[in-house]
Amino acid sequence: MTTILTERGEFTVAATNGLWLTGGEAARVTGWTLKPEGMCRDGQCVPMPPMALRDGRVDVEAFWRRLGHPVLCADDRQTWVLGTGAGERNAALAGLMAPDFTLSDLSGTPRSLSDLRGKKVLLVTWATW
Amino acid sequence: MVVAVAEDSRGAEHARPWIEQAKAEYWCLIDPDHRVASLFGMANVPRAVWIDEHGRIVRPPETAGSTDHFRNMDPKTLAMSPADQAARDAGKAFYVNAVREWVMTGRHVLNAPAAREKLPRITDDIALAHAHFRLGVWLRGHDAAEEAARHLAEAIRLHPESWNMWRQAADLDAVGNAAGPGFWARVQTLGDKPYHQPPDLPGFPT
Numbered sequence: 625m626t627t628i629l630t631e632r633g634e635f636t637v638a639a640t641n642g643l644w645l646t647g648g649e650a651a652r653v654t655g656w657t658l659k660p661e662g663m664c665r666d667g668q669c670v671p672m673p674p675m676a677l678r679d680g681r682v683d684v685e686a687f688w689r690r691l692g693h694p695v696l697c698a699d700d701r702q703t704w705v706l707g708t709g710a711g712e713r714n715a716a717l718a719g720l721m722a723p724d725f726t727l728s729d730l731s732g733t734p735r736s737l738s739d740l741r742g743k744k745v746l747l748v749t750w751a752t753w
Numbered sequence: 754m755v756v757a758v759a760e761d762s763r764g765a766e767h768a769r770p771w772i773e774q775a776k777a778e779y780w781c782l783i784d785p786d787h788r789v790a791s792l793f794g795m796a797n798v799p800r801a802v803w804i805d806e807h808g809r810i811v812r813p814p815e816t817a818g819s820t821d822h823f824r825n826m827d828p829k830t831l832a833m834s835p836a837d838q839a840a841r842d843a844g845k846a847f848y849v850n851a852v853r854e855w856v857m858t859g860r861h862v863l864n865a866p867a868a869r870e871k872l873p874r875i876t877d878d879i880a881l882a883h884a885h886f887r888l889g890v891w892l893r894g895h896d897a898a899e900e901a902a903r904h905l906a907e908a909i910r911l912h913p914e915s916w917n918m919w920r921q922a923a924d925l926d927a928v929g930n931a932a933g934p935g936f937w938a939r940v941q942t943l944g945d946k947p948y949h950q951p952p953d954l955p956g957f958p959t
Binding site: 627629631693694695696697698699703705707708709710713714716717718720721722723725727728729730732735737738740741742743744745746747748749750751752753 | 755760767768769772782788789803804805810813868873874875877883885891897904932
């Protein structure tokens with residue numbers, strides 16, 4: 625099995641030949657759905673070149689790079705990172721809406737920044753190191 | 754509401770003693786992948802973002818009151834002069850007071866053009882650095898320390914301004930390394946440049 629690390633979490637998938645996934649698994653990992661017109665999300669579709677589609681599978685590495693995002697893999701090609709490109713990061717910040725995230729507290733309870741809508745929030749980072 | 758995020762790839766148990774000692778009633782979250790630093794373009798700690806009731810950023814990432822007085826420390830004993838200690842405390846107190854003023858009166862909020870101007874500029878190299886960092890941290894946690902070190906080193910090479918990445922990688926090598934001789938040598942190379950850019954608040958003591 626292959627592990628994929630994305631901003632949405634960590635996924636275990638049955639990938640073939642690198643990062644070729646079924647449409648269903650590609651949707652689960654990326655949030656984009658394979659349709660005849662391409663990979664689609666929120667009414668927007670990105671056309672896919674024929675070489676990135678085969679037997680109902682999609683080359684997720686090629687798709688992710690097409691979106692302008694970095695893709696990395698470990699030496700054994702069993703662990704992949706689907707990163708986020710500078711364009712998306714800068715565009716999100718320029719809108720001045722705080723990017724949402726979900727992280728756990730010490731008890732393992734997941735907390736989302738967006739749950740605090742209606743309150744002023746001081747978001748502050750620190751570290752033990 | 755305060756949301757305190759520990760940029761700590763060693764995970765929750767490593768951060769727990771600090772959080773428990775703080776007896777915090779606000780959220781204390783653990784961020785092993787430094788996702789918040791990646792999302793908001795932060796390169797050091799402590800950094801703060803002020804977010805209003807509508808989820809809008811009204812002050813982009815800035816130094817949360819820390820100052821550069823620590824650079825005058827004796828690197829061996831970590832001793833600070835009383836004057837430097839007082840100046841450092843004054844910076845923190847000033848920042849906390851500014852946050853209070855914001856909550857009570859709305860002071861210090863930046864309008865949209867001013868806030869946009871202060872946003873970090875994320876480059877392709879920085880975005881790629883965060884991907885290498887993520888893979889490095891994952892590999893480190895899966896018994897692949899040598900391969901992890903390669904990705905962490907590449908992250909640092911791509912994003913040399915990130916103290917978060919450098920210090921976290923040093924800490925993953927050995928706890929304490931992040932404040933060891935290598936850290937002080939790296940701080941020296943800053944020359945006249947700040948380690949903590951002072952927050953743009955009128956009267957902030959530097």
